[in-house]
Amino acid sequence: MSSIQPLSRERHAGLRWRRFSGYGFTATTAVAPLAAAEVGKAALALPLAFVERESGWTLAAVLSxxxxxxxYVAPNGNWIVAYVPAAFRAYPFRVAWNEAVQPVLCVDEASGLVVESGEGETFFDESGEPSASVEQVWAFLQETAKGEAVLANACGKLHAAGVIEPWPITIQGADGAQQVTGLHRINELAMNGLDDAAFGQLRRTGVVGVAYAQLLSMGNLSTLGELAQARAQAEAAERAKAEVKPMITLPEDNTIDWDWSKIGR
Structure with missing residues (x-):
């Protein structure tokens, strides 16, 4: 059974939830979806790329x-750049979609933030309605979901205009050079080559800003490379430290009387 469960009175009325204190829960997330309203700020801090999904194209923050x-998350859970994608800010809550394609508020029961007692906030008030804090989270998640849909629509228009291309990125791995797949960027030459009618249509629908934000964000790829190098060096140092063996092994008997006056003589 999935740990992501729809919030319900039957299941969660007797439980409480705590707010997260760090972003360690994002440690294995390499790509984060974005909403339209956050593209500008995200582009200043993170590399952004177009990705294709079953539902169509969207723009996402590339975290690795x-x-x-x-x-972008440190071992202690701190986020290390100026912007955190909205997709992470409502944890342990998230949005899912039912068969009628309607948003449903869900909670991650395996987050460690859903508790039976002690400190925390209630999911429901005394009348059985969602608590004020849960209502705030739900409103935020619904706005984010709407923004993701708006951005996906814009990305679809850019793809239809023929200005999205694969982003050629090569990384050095243990087995040599590897080509990164699945990430796409704006083809600036194709963008500049659009005729007035096509470019004007993109501009009138507010799509041009998304294209230029992605182009601007590509400068952050160098920072991502520096972070990857620092992470690899730190991990290598930890492995080397673990492999170092002591030159001598002292006996466990701590009653031995060492004559330090004779050492070095």
Missing amino acids: LLPGQNL
Whole structure:
């Protein structure tokens, strides 16, 4: 059974939830979806790329070039750049979609933030309605979901205009050079080559700003590379430290009387 469960009085009325204190829960997330309203701020701090999903195209924050890794969260859970994607800010809550394609508020019961007693906030008030704090989270998640839909629509228009291309990124791995797949960027030459009618249509629908934000964000790829190098060096140092063996092994008997006056003589 999935740990992501729809919030319900039957299941959660007797439980409480705590707010997260760090972003360690994002440590294995390499790509984070974005909403339209956050593209500008995200572009200043993170590399952004177009990604294709079953539902269509969208723009996402690239947190690592390797799957299962997030270089923007420190080992202590701190986020290390100025912007945190909205998709992470409502944890342990999230939005799912039912068969009628309607948003449903869910909670991650395996987050460690859903508790039976002690400190925390209630899911429901005394009348059985969602508590004020839960209502605030739900409103935020619904706005974020709407923004993600708006951005996906804009990305679809850019793809239809023929200005999205694969982003050629190569990384050095244990097996040599590897090509990163699945990430796309704006083809600036194709963008500049659009005729007045096509470009004007993109501009009138507010799509041009998304294209230029992605182009601007590409400068942050160098920072991602620096973070990857620092992470690899730190991990290598930890492995080396673990492999170092002591030159001598002292006996466990701490009653031995060492004559320090003779040492070095």
